[in-house]
Amino acid sequence: MPAERFEGVHLGKTPEEIQEEVERGVLLTTLDRAVGWARKQSMWPATFGLACCAIEMMSAGAGQYDLSRWGMELFRASPRQADLMIVAGRVSQKMAPVLRRIYDQMVDPKWVISMGVCASAGGMFTNYAIVQGVDTIVPVDVYVPGCPPKPEMLMYGILKLQGTVRTSEPFR
Amino acid sequence: MNPAELAERLRGRFADVVVARDEVTAVIERDALLDELAWCRDEPGVELGFLSSLSATHWPDAEPAFWIDYELRSITRMHRLRIKVGLAAEDPHVPSVTGMFPTANWHERETFDFFGIVFDGHPELTRILLPDDWVGHPLRKDEPLGGVPTWFHGATVPPIDERGMA
Amino acid sequence: MSSDASDLAAARDGLADLTAAFRDPATGELRQETMIINMGPQHPSTHGVLRLLLELDGETVITCKPVIGYLHTGIEKNTEYRTWVQGVTYVTRADYLSPFFNELGYCLGVERLLGIEAPPRAQVIRVLVCELNRVASHLVWLATAGLELGAVSVMLYGFREREIILDLFEAITGLRMNHAYIRPGGVVMDLPEEGPEKLRDLLRVLPGRIDDYETLLDDNPIWRERNEGVGVLTAEQALALGVTGPILRAAGVAADLRKDIPYAGYETYDFEVPVRAEADSYARYRVRIEEMRQSLRIVEQAFARLDDTPGPVMIGDPKVGWPPTLSIGPDGIGNDPAYLRHIMEESMEALIHHFKAVTQGVAVPPGEVYSAVESPRGELGFHIVSTGEHRPYRVKIRDPSFVNVQALPAMIEGYLVADSIAANASLDPVMGGVDR
Numbered sequence: 001m002p003a004e005r006f007e008g009v010h011l012g013k014t015p016e017e018i019q020e021e022v023e024r025g026v027l028l029t030t031l032d033r034a035v036g037w038a039r040k041q042s043m044w045p046a047t048f049g050l051a052c053c054a055i056e057m058m059s060a061g062a063g064q065y066d067l068s069r070w071g072m073e074l075f076r077a078s079p080r081q082a083d084l085m086i087v088a089g090r091v092s093q094k095m096a097p098v099l100r101r102i103y104d105q106m107v108d109p110k111w112v113i114s115m116g117v118c119a120s121a122g123g124m125f126t127n128y129a130i131v132q133g134v135d136t137i138v139p140v141d142v143y144v145p146g147c148p149p150k151p152e153m154l155m156y157g158i159l160k161l162q163g164t165v166r167t168s169e170p171f172r
Numbered sequence: 173m174n175p176a177e178l179a180e181r182l183r184g185r186f187a188d189v190v191v192a193r194d195e196v197t198a199v200i201e202r203d204a205l206l207d208e209l210a211w212c213r214d215e216p217g218v219e220l221g222f223l224s225s226l227s228a229t230h231w232p233d234a235e236p237a238f239w240i241d242y243e244l245r246s247i248t249r250m251h252r253l254r255i256k257v258g259l260a261a262e263d264p265h266v267p268s269v270t271g272m273f274p275t276a277n278w279h280e281r282e283t284f285d286f287f288g289i290v291f292d293g294h295p296e297l298t299r300i301l302l303p304d305d306w307v308g309h310p311l312r313k314d315e316p317l318g319g320v321p322t323w324f325h326g327a328t329v330p331p332i333d334e335r336g337m338a
Numbered sequence: 339m340s341s342d343a344s345d346l347a348a349a350r351d352g353l354a355d356l357t358a359a360f361r362d363p364a365t366g367e368l369r370q371e372t373m374i375i376n377m378g379p380q381h382p383s384t385h386g387v388l389r390l391l392l393e394l395d396g397e398t399v400i401t402c403k404p405v406i407g408y409l410h411t412g413i414e415k416n417t418e419y420r421t422w423v424q425g426v427t428y429v430t431r432a433d434y435l436s437p438f439f440n441e442l443g444y445c446l447g448v449e450r451l452l453g454i455e456a457p458p459r460a461q462v463i464r465v466l467v468c469e470l471n472r473v474a475s476h477l478v479w480l481a482t483a484g485l486e487l488g489a490v491s492v493m494l495y496g497f498r499e500r501e502i503i504l505d506l507f508e509a510i511t512g513l514r515m516n517h518a519y520i521r522p523g524g525v526v527m528d529l530p531e532e533g534p535e536k537l538r539d540l541l542r543v544l545p546g547r548i549d550d551y552e553t554l555l556d557d558n559p560i561w562r563e564r565n566e567g568v569g570v571l572t573a574e575q576a577l578a579l580g581v582t583g584p585i586l587r588a589a590g591v592a593a594d595l596r597k598d599i600p601y602a603g604y605e606t607y608d609f610e611v612p613v614r615a616e617a618d619s620y621a622r623y624r625v626r627i628e629e630m631r632q633s634l635r636i637v638e639q640a641f642a643r644l645d646d647t648p649g650p651v652m653i654g655d656p657k658v659g660w661p662p663t664l665s666i667g668p669d670g671i672g673n674d675p676a677y678l679r680h681i682m683e684e685s686m687e688a689l690i691h692h693f694k695a696v697t698q699g700v701a702v703p704p705g706e707v708y709s710a711v712e713s714p715r716g717e718l719g720f721h722i723v724s725t726g727e728h729r730p731y732r733v734k735i736r737d738p739s740f741v742n743v744q745a746l747p748a749m750i751e752g753y754l755v756a757d758s759i760a761a762n763a764s765l766d767p768v769m770g771g772v773d774r
Contacts, residue, residue: 047382051409051770052434052515054386055478059504062481062497077382092773094303095379095387095408102380124427128310128318129302129412148515193450193707223580224710225719225736243708243719243736247577247591250598254708275580278744286414301407301773311415318412 033166039083039109040162042071046082046106048099050089053116053148057088060151067155070162079105084161085138086154090118091131103138111165113157114140117147173217173251181218182253185211197254205257206267212244212253213272220244220253223269226279228287232313237261238289242269259289268294286311372400375755379408383486383759386769388743390758397754402747406740409773417733421699422448423660425730427518429720432735433771434516435478438464438471439713441520444733446601447709447722448522451702452658459644460524460651461603466537466640467510467519468602468711469633473544474503475714476626476633480551483623483763487564492555499547506536512671522700523659524652529644530666537641541634548630555623565620569749569761572617579745583716583738584629585765587613588621595712602711607636619764626766629714656691658700698728715739715766737771 013021049057061067061075076082079102091099103112114134117123120143122132134140141164144157173181179191186208188199200208212220225243236258244253257266268291269276280291281300288309291297299306308315362369378389387408393401413432417425429444430437442464449455456464481496504514509530511517519526555561571581573589586593594611596604612628614621652659663674681689704726710719716738723732742765749765750758 048380050387051411052431055434055515058481059497059501062501063494064498064501075382077380090409090411092408092410093306094410098379098408122319125411125413125416126317126319127412127416128316129410129415130319132319150514192705193453195707197706222577224717225708225721225734227721227732227734227736229723229732241706241721243721245717247593247598252599252708254706273580274578275741275744278740282740299407301410303407310412317415317419 036166036168040165043084043111043162043165044074044076044082045072045084045086046079046102047075047077048085048087048102050087050091050095051118053088053119056148056151057086057115057154060154065151065155067158070158072158079103080107082106083110084113085110086113086115087119087134087138087140088115090116090123090125091134091137092129093131096131096137099134100137109165111141111161112138113142113144113154113161115144115146115154115157116149117145120145123147173249175251178218178251178253195252195254197256199256199258202257202259202266205255206269206272209242209244209255209269209272212255217249219246219248220251222247223273223275223279224252226269226276226283228283228289230287230312232261235260238264238287240266240283240289264289265292266290267292268297270294285309288312370395379405383762385482385486385762385765385767386772388762388767388769388772390746390762392755392758394755397756399750399753399755399758402750402758404743404746406743406769406772409769411770411774413774414733414735417730419729421697421728422702422730423521423699425733426521427516429733429735430516430518431770432774433713433715433718433737433739433768435475435768435770436471436713436715436718437516438468438520439711439718440735441518442468442602443709443711443713443718443720444722445520445522446711447707447720448702450707450709451705451722451724452522452700453703454523454653454655454658456524457650457653459528459647459649462640462643462647463525463529463651464520464602465604465607466637466644467507469636469640470503470506470540472633472714473630473637474500474507476630477503479626479714479763479766480623483760483766484555486759486763487561489555489561492551495547495551499544502540502543506533506540509533509536521652521660523655524650526652526661527664527671528651534641534644537637541638541641544634545631548627548634552627561623562620564757564760565623565764566616566618568619568753568757569764570618571745571749575748576617576745579748580741581716581745583712583714583742584622584625585742585745586716587611588625589617590615595710595717599710601709607639609633609636619760622764657695660695660699662692662695701726701728702730710736713738715768715771716742718771735771735774737774739767739769739771740774743767743772 061073067073085103114120119134122130142157142161144154146153175191175194175196179189179196182189182198186198186200190197212218222245224245227241229239231237238259240257242255268280280294283289284297285299285301286309360368373394375392375394377392379387389405391403392399413428417428426441429440432440477496477500481493484492508514510533511519571589573591576586576589592611592613597611609632612625614625663677664671665674681692702724704724706723708719708721710717718738719736721734722730725731749761
């Protein structure tokens with residue numbers, strides 16, 4: 001109890017004290033920022049691991065480089081339940097329509113991370129069989145280069161994306 | 173058997189047997205393929221009953237234009253043999269060995285997919301690795317590598333097969 | 339009570355009319371149709387981009403048709419446009435869970451064409467990293483097989499152990515995966531200073547962890563129920579379908595290229611090849627666990643030999659041996675500063691030679707070879723054709739997964755669809771190798 005309270009008798013709180021308490025215990029924000037924060041906190045990736053980068057993505061979700069720190073260890077197989085598609089690996093011509101279909105099945109809001117150089121630009125495989133960058137098929141938000149990128153590099157890309165999502169304005 | 177002994181054993185039956193780099197290679201005619209493979213599998217001591225691999229190479233300006241090679245392995249005798257069959261460019265047909273070696277099913281489909289060689293008697297000769305509506309046979313030497321040429325401001329970089337290196 | 343019974347009878351009579359649409363008009367039997375279900379290519383349990391077309395009668399698989407090619411990369415065509423050393427970087431990404439084996443098979447083939455042999459120390463290091471790769475690959479198999487069967491904690495344990503091995507790989511080669519460490523003529527660099535220490539720690543920790551797996555899974559009732567009698571592939575079927583590796587050894591055939599047609603000095607190491615007779619998914623699990631132990635045994639022997647085999651790790655011939663002296667600088671592995679000074683300031687011929695070695699590389703004498711190694715999935719073979727150029731003419735990769743997936747219908751037709759997941763997991767296919 002503050003010492004000055006004992007001079008005379010006060011029952012209840014002063015307006016200043018109420019103000020202080022409200023500021024400490026209640027978070028006031030805009031709806032945009034609240035929604036942005038919630039969206040980035042629990043993004044669920046869709047399982048789209050294709051090749052070597054998929055193994056590094058699995059390592060990123062496993063114990064040592066834990067994606068669960070950001071609520072992302074839950075890879076949803078159904079695209080309807082996912083909001084992030086990490087294209088991990090080389091996309092062949094046969095797989096391209098499948099990729100587009102999975103992207104279309106995902107519900108808004110959705111984001112795409114292109115993991116590895118093969119997904120970003122075709123990688124070392126400039127040939128007939130590989131799509132030279134998935135941004136020719138789906139819109140990509142973050143490109144993570146590497147062959148394969150270390151799980152830490154993928155995490156940096158994910159955090160960059162989460163930063164964008166948090167500050168985006170979903171209701172404008 | 174070591175390669176020299178195996179080659180001696182085969183020379184009685186095949187005309188063209190070569191031993192190089194510890195490997196035995198026999199070249200046989202297309203029409204004799206099935207009989208000779210059966211002999212290799214059944215002959216005691218040779219016992220080459222396991223087909224490891226089946227593939228082809230394209231030689232566009234040479235005769236024969238295609239060489240199909242069968243890598244046989246003996247699980248019991250621990251030796252290997254390569255059998256090669258040459259095909260002309262106008263007649264890329266060869267009998268299928270899936271009856272004798274079921275493992276050849278997908279290998280022959282892949283060779284058809286990449287080179288356009290038709291295996292007569294194959295139960296289902298369709299494309300396997302490329303999309304079903306792909307046109308062309310990419311591993312032939314007259315097909316380009318493909319891919320997208322890289323764009324730089326003010327410069328053009330040709331695709332790798334036209335860069336003139338090596 | 340009786341009113342309920344008559345109500346039920348009336349309801350049943352009404353229902354009988356509803357099923358009339360599904361009855362065969364001639365016999366009155368219910369018509370049965372099979373379903374064709376598409377599993378994949380995007381599926382959490384098909385071990386990669388494998389598509390299975392299953393014709394199901396209820397829960398039983400009648401026919402299974404695997405459709406592959408969703409990861410076809412054109413590696414074989416790409417190697418025809420690159421130098422022989424650059425081919426290593428392409429080939430290593432085929433079967434991406436066992437990159438060292440891809441590199442070893444390819445380099446042994448190129449060395450046979452060149453008529454050279456890697457120095458003894460390089461051979462010991464090659465065996466060391468390959469056997470560690472085998473352990474790492476089997477750990478990924480265990481992790482993903484556990485995940486597909488629902489044992490999520492096995493997934494986390496498997497990847498935890500694998501991180502220890504990948505840490506060592508990163509120290510030795512600079513990369514966690516797809517290393518391009520084994521080159522024609524030897525290996526890129528010798529072990530770093532902290533290498534032996536890390537290797538000693540690894541050898542101390544890993545055997546206990548494998549014991550933990552056995553304790554967790556060997557007699558686990560759920561694991562046994564889901565794996566015993568599932569995905570049976572007899573020895574005759576396996577040999578006819580060209581299947582090799584742990585699947586063949588779990589069917590009773592003791593075929594292992596390391597013992598049958600040895601390469602890279604394997605005949606000088608003391609190890610056993612585990613074989614079981616049941617030919618089901620559980621037997622394959624036991625074979626792979628035992629193979630991990632035997633691999634660690636080989637690693638211990640190779641490690642012990644390192645001190646007794648000093649010397650270079652790359653062949654001395656300057657035309658073949660590539661890359662040149664490397665060292666670890668502040669920003670990673672790069673050209674040794676002494677070498678850079680030599681080519682930039684001291685010797686013009688050395689600079690010209692360096693330029694030719696980078697852009698063209700060695701010209702391999704004409705010929706063809708088939709070089710096979712025993713990868714964690716079976717016989718991994720390379721049919722390499724050279725015409726005397728600086729580039730390969732044809733590199734055909736005989737990948738074990740390509741042939742093993744062909745055996746999948748034989749394993750699952752006639753069984754339940756849930757068993758097809760367990761059977762596929764026990765095959766351990768890596769789609770990068772299947773499609774190349």
